[in-house]
Amino acid sequence: MTQNGPDPTTPQLNQWAVTASKDRDALGRLYDLSYESVLRYCIRRTGDRSIGEDLTSIVFMTVAQKIPTVSMGSYDDFLRWVFAFANNEILAHFRKDARRSVLMTSAVAENRLHIPSNEPDPIDSDLFELNKAMKSLSEREQSILSLRYFASLSYEAIGAIHCMRAGTVRAATARALERLRTKLGTQL
Amino acid sequence: MNHKNQDEKDWLDDRLAKSHVEYSGNEDHRLELRERMLHAFDQGQSKRSHSMEWSTPTRNRSIRLFAAIAACVVIASSIGIWTSLEARKTIEVRGQVIQDAQYVNAIEMMNRCQDLASPEIYFQGIAICAPHR
Numbered sequence: 001m002t003q004n005g006p007d008p009t010t011p012q013l014n015q016w017a018v019t020a021s022k023d024r025d026a027l028g029r030l031y032d033l034s035y036e037s038v039l040r041y042c043i044r045r046t047g048d049r050s051i052g053e054d055l056t057s058i059v060f061m062t063v064a065q066k067i068p069t070v071s072m073g074s075y076d077d078f079l080r081w082v083f084a085f086a087n088n089e090i091l092a093h094f095r096k097d098a099r100r101s102v103l104m105t106s107a108v109a110e111n112r113l114h115i116p117s118n119e120p121d122p123i124d125s126d127l128f129e130l131n132k133a134m135k136s137l138s139e140r141e142q143s144i145l146s147l148r149y150f151a152s153l154s155y156e157a158i159g160a161i162h163c164m165r166a167g168t169v170r171a172a173t174a175r176a177l178e179r180l181r182t183k184l185g186t187q188l
Numbered sequence: 189m190n191h192k193n194q195d196e197k198d199w200l201d202d203r204l205a206k207s208h209v210e211y212s213g214n215e216d217h218r219l220e221l222r223e224r225m226l227h228a229f230d231q232g233q234s235k236r237s238h239s240m241e242w243s244t245p246t247r248n249r250s251i252r253l254f255a256a257i258a259a260c261v262v263i264a265s266s267i268g269i270w271t272s273l274e275a276r277k278t279i280e281v282r283g284q285v286i287q288d289a290q291y292v293n294a295i296e297m298m299n300r301c302q303d304l305a306s307p308e309i310y311f312q313g314i315a316i317c318a319p320h321r
Contacts, residue, residue: 022233024226031225035218053217060221064228068236 013075141176
């Protein structure tokens, strides 16, 4: 259900995607439909709500800037395009985070900074274990699982984002789930 | 989504549902971002439409540029025509281009004589003219 009424039909969705480059109303409708799944994807990938919101903001501001120069044929095209931005932003965030982490580690090693122990709260331990298990997967596997199960994208759409064939995505999803199950099974 | 996929999703959701991370959207964030995004879109549209308008200074510049290009074309054409007319004044004899007007006149005179069909006389005439160059 959209904010203002019943679910739009596929032709309506495709029409909005086609006209969104010139029509603010169509862009607004596409935003209403995709905001939740993009936000959910960013939060799932980063494990942090505020970072997820920041990344979602960056993604949609980029969409607003670039959409007039892009021609899309369907709503699926729009989703592929938006999630490709989201994926790029998340990877950029991880790269920055890794650099920060190196700086923090060196600062702690030189006694310039004290970081309290981050032992998980018992309440959060399940989340902690799950995040740990998710983190043990490769970046691509984490992304594929999040796109598939939390953004509900098709294997074809995920393939387009990651430059993979749909069959390869399907196999990678199965492998990643199996590894996640094994990890969680041995941890708990 | 088929039954197996739904099971997998349920399984993952079940794991993640225990987390304290909320993934449902924050309405304030959603609305604020919507407004900012559409504002950025409007600004982009307005910039684009503005850039499409042909302001007077731009038009004047374009007219001057066009006039300069047209003048260059006219001058180049004139030079080309003049050069080709000049080229017509030369005559090639046995692979040699002869440009001397006087010499050319002599050959033209020979060309007009009835013995022109005889190559011997023709080239004799050239031999006579040559020392005077």
